[in-house]
Amino acid sequence: xxxxxxSLTVNGRLVEGLVEPRTLLIxxxxxxxxxxxxxxxxxxxxxxxxxxxxxxxxxKSCMTFALQADGSNITxxxxxxxxxxxxxxxxxGFRMMHGLxxxxxxxxxxxxxxxxxxxxxxxxxxxxxxxxxxxxxxCTGYVNxxxxxxxAAAKINGTAFPEAAE
Amino acid sequence: xxxxxxxxxxxxxxxxxxxxxxxxxxRVEDIRFTQGKGxxxxxxxxxxxxxxxxxxxxxxxxxxxxxxxxxxKALPGVIAVLTAADLKPLGLHYMPTxxxxxxxxxxxxxxxxxxxxxxxxxxxxxxxxxxxxxxxxVVYDALPCIVDPYKSMSPDAPILREDIKxxxxxxxxxxxxxxxxxxxxxxxxxxxxxxFSKADVTIKEMFVDHRTHPSPLETCQCIASMDKIxxxxxxxxxxQAPHVIRTVVSLISGLPEHKIHVIAPDIGGGFGNKVGVYSxxxxxxxxxxxxxxxxxxxxxxxxxxxxTSFARDYHMTTELAATNEGKILAMRVHVLADHGAFDACADxxxxxxGFMNICTGSYDIPVAHLxxxxxxxxxxxxxxxxxxxxxxxxxVFAIExxxxxxxxxxxxxSAELRMKNFIKPEQFPYRAALGWEYxxxxxxxxxxxxxxxxxxxxLRQEQAExxxxxxxxxxxxxxxxxxxxxxxxxxxxPSKNCDILGVAMFDSAEIRIHPTGSIIARMGxxxxxxxxxxxxxxxxxxxxxxxxxxxxIEEGNTDTAPYGLxxxxxxxxxxxxxxxxxxxxxxxxxxxxxAAHMLEVHEDDLEWDVDRFRVKGLPEKxxxxxxxxxxxxxxxxxxLEAGLEAVNYYEPPNxxxxxxxxxxxxDIDVDTGVAKTRRFYALDDCGTRINPMIIEGQVxxxxxxxxxxxxxxxxxxxxxxxxxxxxxxxxxxxTAVETPKWETDYTVTPSPHHPIGAKGVxxxxxxxxxxxxxxxVNDAYAFLGAGNVQMPHHPWRLWELGESLGLYK
Numbered sequence: 018x019x020x021x022x023x024s025l026t027v028n029g030r031l032v033e034g035l036v037e038p039r040t041l042l043i044x045x046x047x048x049x050x051x052x053x054x055x056x057x058x059x060x061x062x063x064x065x066x067x068x069x070x071x072x073x074x075x076x077k078s079c080m081t082f083a084l085q086a087d088g089s090n091i092t093x094x095x096x097x098x099x100x101x102x103x104x105x106x107x108x109x110g111f112r113m114m115h116g117l118x119x120x121x122x123x124x125x126x127x128x129x130x131x132x133x134x135x136x137x138x139x140x141x142x143x144x145x146x147x148x149x150x151x152x153x154x155x156c157t158g159y160v161n162x163x164x165x166x167x168x169a170a171a172k173i174n175g176t177a178f179p180e181a182a183e
Numbered sequence: 184x185x186x187x188x189x190x191x192x193x194x195x196x197x198x199x200x201x202x203x204x205x206x207x208x209x210r211v212e213d214i215r216f217t218q219g220k221g222x223x224x225x226x227x228x229x230x231x232x233x234x235x236x237x238x239x240x241x242x243x244x245x246x247x248x249x250x251x252x253x254x255x256k257a258l259p260g261v262i263a264v265l266t267a268a269d270l271k272p273l274g275l276h277y278m279p280t281x282x283x284x285x286x287x288x289x290x291x292x293x294x295x296x297x298x299x300x301x302x303x304x305x306x307x308x309x310x311x312x313x314x315x316x317x318x319x320x321v322v323y324d325a326l327p328c329i330v331d332p333y334k335s336m337s338p339d340a341p342i343l344r345e346d347i348k349x350x351x352x353x354x355x356x357x358x359x360x361x362x363x364x365x366x367x368x369x370x371x372x373x374x375x376x377x378x379f380s381k382a383d384v385t386i387k388e389m390f391v392d393h394r395t396h397p398s399p400l401e402t403c404q405c406i407a408s409m410d411k412i413x414x415x416x417x418x419x420x421x422x423q424a425p426h427v428i429r430t431v432v433s434l435i436s437g438l439p440e441h442k443i444h445v446i447a448p449d450i451g452g453g454f455g456n457k458v459g460v461y462s463x464x465x466x467x468x469x470x471x472x473x474x475x476x477x478x479x480x481x482x483x484x485x486x487x488x489x490x491t492s493f494a495r496d497y498h499m500t501t502e503l504a505a506t507n508e509g510k511i512l513a514m515r516v517h518v519l520a521d522h523g524a525f526d527a528c529a530d531x532x533x534x535x536x537g538f539m540n541i542c543t544g545s546y547d548i549p550v551a552h553l554x555x556x557x558x559x560x561x562x563x564x565x566x567x568x569x570x571x572x573x574x575x576x577x578x579v580f581a582i583e584x585x586x587x588x589x590x591x592x593x594x595x596x597s598a599e600l601r602m603k604n605f606i607k608p609e610q611f612p613y614r615a616a617l618g619w620e621y622x623x624x625x626x627x628x629x630x631x632x633x634x635x636x637x638x639x640x641x642l643r644q645e646q647a648e649x650x651x652x653x654x655x656x657x658x659x660x661x662x663x664x665x666x667x668x669x670x671x672x673x674x675x676x677p678s679k680n681c682d683i684l685g686v687a688m689f690d691s692a693e694i695r696i697h698p699t700g701s702i703i704a705r706m707g708x709x710x711x712x713x714x715x716x717x718x719x720x721x722x723x724x725x726x727x728x729x730x731x732x733x734x735x736i737e738e739g740n741t742d743t744a745p746y747g748l749x750x751x752x753x754x755x756x757x758x759x760x761x762x763x764x765x766x767x768x769x770x771x772x773x774x775x776x777x778a779a780h781m782l783e784v785h786e787d788d789l790e791w792d793v794d795r796f797r798v799k800g801l802p803e804k805x806x807x808x809x810x811x812x813x814x815x816x817x818x819x820x821x822x823l824e825a826g827l828e829a830v831n832y833y834e835p836p837n838x839x840x841x842x843x844x845x846x847x848x849x850d851i852d853v854d855t856g857v858a859k860t861r862r863f864y865a866l867d868d869c870g871t872r873i874n875p876m877i878i879e880g881q882v883x884x885x886x887x888x889x890x891x892x893x894x895x896x897x898x899x900x901x902x903x904x905x906x907x908x909x910x911x912x913x914x915x916x917x918t919a920v921e922t923p924k925w926e927t928d929y930t931v932t933p934s935p936h937h938p939i940g941a942k943g944v945x946x947x948x949x950x951x952x953x954x955x956x957x958x959x960v961n962d963a964y965a966f967l968g969a970g971n972v973q974m975p976h977h978p979w980r981l982w983e984l985g986e987s988l989g990l991y992k
Binding site: 051066093095098109112118121127149155157160162163 | 209210212213214215216217218219220221223225226228309310398399400401402449450451452454483484485711712713714876877879880881883884886887888910911912916918919920922924925
């Protein structure tokens with residue numbers, strides 16, 4: 018199949034690639050850019066393990082062609098740590114609140130939460146639950162994922178999150 | 184409270200520093216997982232790696248007339264297409280299952296379930312492989328199929344397994360019909376029948392624990408890489424039991440076991456799905472051996488849900504006999520077990536129905552009888568333990584539903600009925616009617632604590648009022664209170680009754696202390712999210728006084744880890760956890776000798792103090808474990824080997840028996856069938872608690888999977904054997920919106936035979952949760968005369984139930 022040239026910004030770096038028109042963004046990211054944080058869990062857009070941020074929107078990269086990302090600005094899980102390499106508030110929140118177990122959904126979940134907090138810096142529990150409804154987790158039962166996001170929101174806002182002290 | 188002395192404070196600071204057992208240590212694994220730096224199978228890229236994909240049958244039962252691979256092979260980028268004809272000369276078109284049956288790797292003359300593997304295409308990339316499977320031309324002649332297991336043994340049923348149709352004795356005894364797999368019986372039938380014939384009250388209901396799927400978020404996948412020069416095969420895969428996989432691959436392929444390197448990297452959840460051996464593994468191995476190149480196989484979600492290892496599909500006719508006062512006298516159960524097209528259950532070899540004989544539950548039932556008939560149908564094979572020990576969810580579902588039905592018939596409160604029949608604390612160790620010896624338990628204490636926490640009496644009162652209001656037409660909402668008091672049986676198991684393909688179900692640990700006092704330890708188990716790297720280090724930290732942060736845990740590489748049977752059936756803590764403690768104690772014994780030499784005292788004059796040996800009565804004279812480690816390599820005592828390490832292969836003397844009391848409060852809108860869980864309270868007793876944070880996380884996850892199973896998740900087939908809804912579009916995985924909030928609680932009754940008293944917890948919430956949800960739904964509708972309402976309880980089914988009860992007139 019003939020290939021097309023694309024260029025886009027991924028985690029702040031300009032990258033170029035040759036892709037088939039049918040190449041999925043998730044495969045481009047994982048196999049050409051070797052950024053394997055985003056995962057494939059369902060092929061139908063339901064699980065959200067492949068979630069990345071594209072032009073300030075959460076997208077499911079298994080439902081997006083790489084060509085559609087031409088010229089876009091993408092952030093993946095590999096691009097959200099603090100500039101000094103320490104864990105971001107969300108990454109730290111997931112660890113502190115035990116918001117993950119097998120880790121497979123985690124990159125997608127964190128990327129979704131990342132966008133959620135950009136759009137709503139102080140979400141209620143219900144808003145968090147609806148906000149991450151496009152991301153499935155098989156291990157945690159979500160209670161601690163919600164807490165992880167609350168932890169991060171509090172840390173970013175400089176407010177108190179009582180359960181963080183435990 | 185006693186005033187803490189400075190010595191106490193100093194000691195407790197040293198203890199805290201270790202991050203040992205009992206503390207909420209944050210997980211080591213999370214550092215990489217939160218940064219997208221996990222290493223899962225599909226993340227691995229090897230030079231020259233090829234991709235395999237399956238051509239699958241659209242029919243549930245059909246004769247294969249021809250397979251033409253010409254067009255596929257002509258597609259640029261396609262390297263090979265394997266069919267049964269290629270595998271047959273190698274004797275690999277069938278493979279042995281863990282249950283003593285054989286299973287087609289690639290279908291030869293017939294296909295026996297929809298999506299069965301027919302051909303394996305190997306291509307340069309996954310897109311070309313996907314194109315090529317469309318170009319393999321297979322001509323089928325469709326045959327009548329069996330979907331309903333109750334029709335499997337009809338005289339006119341089509342014979343499914345022609346390959347074994349004349350074999351009238353199977354791996355587990357005589358077969359009654361060509362579609363019969365086994366009959367398994369246990370208990371005293373005559374005595375049981377006698378009690379039933381004379382009992383005041385009996386109940387009999389058929390409970391269906393319907394077919395579902397473990398469905399981890401990462402599907403099953405592998406990479407086989409054959410080095411033809413060295414004659415060595417490396418196999419990366421999503422393996423819950425990597426050592427068993429190595430042995431099986433050796434037995435199947437004929438490659439010597441030492442030339443097979445099995446590596447299970449990070450695994451994205453397992454829940455029982457990743458125990459067995461699948462066609463994809465065998466075909467990748469064959470492909471790599473033939474081509475001399477790495478072959479990767481990655482299941483897609485539809486393949487996962489419709490082919491690799493379903494769970495449940497147990498049809499359990501359950502009877503209880505009791506006195507008018509509610510004392511249960513006997514239990515009688517018959518199970519019709521739908522195993523699909525091949526018997527590929529992942530049970531210990533001698534247990535064709537797993538540990539279904541734990542079905543007398545938490546109750547002192549003097550006599551019981553259980554029989555199980557396994558049958559073939561035109562469905563996918565499997566029968567794995569989905570987040571439970573072998574068939575334990577099924578067993579607990581049968582007894583916990585039956586107790587509710589009995590209470591209803593007696594007009595008794597079901598909590599009171601349970602209390603009346605509990606095995607009493609003083610009866611432990613308790614020998615149950617169907618053979619198991621329960622190690623420890625205190626059921627009444629757990630039940631009372633749970634009832635108080637949930638304010639049970641008040642809930643029943645509220646329910647009575649709501650029912651009156653419903654009858655008066657003031658509300659269309661009904662309220663259900665679900666109860667489940669479960670006893671699990673985990674930690675398989677003692678070699679006298681537990682083996683997999685002849686390998687006893689021990690597990691192992693190897694601990695090595697380096698000269699500077701840090702540790703590497705390896706186990707025969709394999710975490711799939713349980714957090715072994717974190718919790719195993721906590722056990723060692725407490726046992727050896729080395730901080731958990733200085734301990735590296737490694738699993739999954741069969742070249743370096745000691746042989747073990749893997750992680751499933753909540754066996755990691757009961758078996759490998761015990762091996763860790765025993766290995767650590769061997770090291771400690773040697774450390775004591777070294778310390779005695781260093782301090783120039785007799786060993787018996789030393790005592791252990793958190794992280795050091797000190798001279799009795801002279802606490803200022805001590806040697807820390809770190810100092811001892813250096814000495815072990817620098818100046819070991821005469822007549823003692825240098826080094827400080829130990830291995831243990833732990834043979835458990837018994838299973839462990841975690842238990843718990845669960846309560847669910849549910850409000851159901853009868854007009855929409857939408858059920859809302861108002862409260863779910865889970866009290867678990869898993870013995871000694873290693874990391875309460877991780878235990879709580881496990882309980883949350885198990886309850887969520889129980890919620891899914893009870894309230895919607897199902898693998899259904901239509902009458903043509905088409906699998907309905909094998910994608911996340913239809914297969915119910917709850918999101919954060921539907922999932923109830925969980926309340927957790929605990930009691931601690933240590934296991935008397937386990938070195939650290941721990942019992943295992945990962946599966947309890949699933950085992951206890953499923954009947955709890957179902958009991959809540961059944962309880963809600965009971966006053967409307969609903970009788971036995973079968974799972975899954977999704978809104979459509981509940982709406983149908985409402986209609987059948989005449990609620991919409």
